[in-house]
Amino acid sequence: MANKILITGATGAIGKALIKDLQAKGIPFLAGTRNVEESKEKLGLSDELVQFSFDDPATFEAATSGVDKVFLLGPSMVLEMDQLITPFLDFLKSKGILKVVYLSALKSEHMGPDMSFHLKTEARLAKEGFDYTILKATFFAQNFKNYEWDNITQRGITFATAGDGKVSFIDVADIAAVAATVLTMEGHSKKTYELTGPETLSYADAAVILSEVTGKTIVYPQPSPEQYIAVLKEAGAPDFVAVYMNSVYSVIANHHVGFTTNDVEQVTGRKPNTLKSVISHDFA
Numbered sequence: 001m002a003n004k005i006l007i008t009g010a011t012g013a014i015g016k017a018l019i020k021d022l023q024a025k026g027i028p029f030l031a032g033t034r035n036v037e038e039s040k041e042k043l044g045l046s047d048e049l050v051q052f053s054f055d056d057p058a059t060f061e062a063a064t065s066g067v068d069k070v071f072l073l074g075p076s077m078v079l080e081m082d083q084l085i086t087p088f089l090d091f092l093k094s095k096g097i098l099k100v101v102y103l104s105a106l107k108s109e110h111m112g113p114d115m116s117f118h119l120k121t122e123a124r125l126a127k128e129g130f131d132y133t134i135l136k137a138t139f140f141a142q143n144f145k146n147y148e149w150d151n152i153t154q155r156g157i158t159f160a161t162a163g164d165g166k167v168s169f170i171d172v173a174d175i176a177a178v179a180a181t182v183l184t185m186e187g188h189s190k191k192t193y194e195l196t197g198p199e200t201l202s203y204a205d206a207a208v209i210l211s212e213v214t215g216k217t218i219v220y221p222q223p224s225p226e227q228y229i230a231v232l233k234e235a236g237a238p239d240f241v242a243v244y245m246n247s248v249y250s251v252i253a254n255h256h257v258g259f260t261t262n263d264v265e266q267v268t269g270r271k272p273n274t275l276k277s278v279i280s281h282d283f284a
């Protein structure tokens with residue numbers, strides 16, 4: 001009987017939290033990764049791990065063996081992410097696996113024309129008749145750990161082109177808890193949830209929290225997009241990275257995400273975690 005959930009992006013920030021939730025609920029799943037051997041230790045899994053790459057259709061059949069639902073997460077820093085994912089969606093449709101929970105981004109429609117991959121994937125899920133749920137998540141609280149760790153610990157800064165805009169950073173564990181619920185409970189078909197943390201904060205506010213938790217002075221230099229491009233170029237990052245990140249941060253700078261929603265609590269029954277609690281945990 002097909003009753004497993006395939007988790008794509010299983011080794012990523014949300015994927016790891018979703019695995020824990022499904023394990024706690026006793027729900028069978030497969031964890032997709034491009035490198036099964038490497039992921040064994042990282043995830044502490046063995047039998048559930050399955051070779052999966054959006055780039056390699058040869059992996060699709062085994063990765064969906066016994067699967068009737070998919071948690072769909074595309075990788076960051078891929079501008080044509082919708083094109084990367086499309087062959088897999090076509091495969092799912094041909095196999096009759098229509099229940100898909102897709103991780104999108106809050107207010108991505110304001111990130112600029114080159115960043116339309118989430119909207120295109122959402123539109124495709126609707127057009128192709130999937131039994132979808134869309135999770136539009138705002139900025140992850142874990143970005144400070146996963147992407148800004150060296151800046152914070154070595155340079156005493158948090159570096160983003162977010163201007164003086166505010167954002168309600170969300171704990172990836174809260175996103176995973178919503179995903180686990182909508183994947184396992186009825187009543188979430190064809191719904192879109194806007195997932196935020198409990199409070200709106202500027203990057204200057206986040207720097208104060210980072211300072212309190214680390215005991216070091218962390219500042220937010222509020223770079224312009226041009227300064228950001230120059231600094232990343234100097235550091236040797238490929239040009240598109242700064243352009244991509246400036247587009248992402250522009251939704252904060254342009255005040256599109258300075259709000260909170262009740263969607264996490266509505267779906268999971270509990271309030272989302274604060275940035276301070278996540279950072280305190282991450283820096284412990």
Ligand SMILES: NC(=O)c1ccc[n+]([C@@H]2O[C@H](COP(=O)([O-])OP(=O)(O)OC[C@H]3O[C@@H](n4cnc5c(N)ncnc54)[C@H](OP(=O)(O)O)[C@@H]3O)[C@@H](O)[C@H]2O)c1
Pocket residue numbers: 008009010011012013014015032033034035039052053054055073074075076103104105106137138139140143
């Ligand atoms: N960061 C934010 O604040 C934020 C906010 C809203 C939405 N998002 C969205 O969240 C997504 C990224 O989530 P995340 O930060 O959890 O990801 P992540 O930690 O960067 O992990 C990405 C995952 O994708 C997998 N992956 C990479 N290339 C792949 C491929 N070709 N085929 C199959 N799997 C592949 C990797 O697994 P393996 O290496 O094991 O294969 C990894 O588990 C993006 O779609 C982004 O737009 C991010």
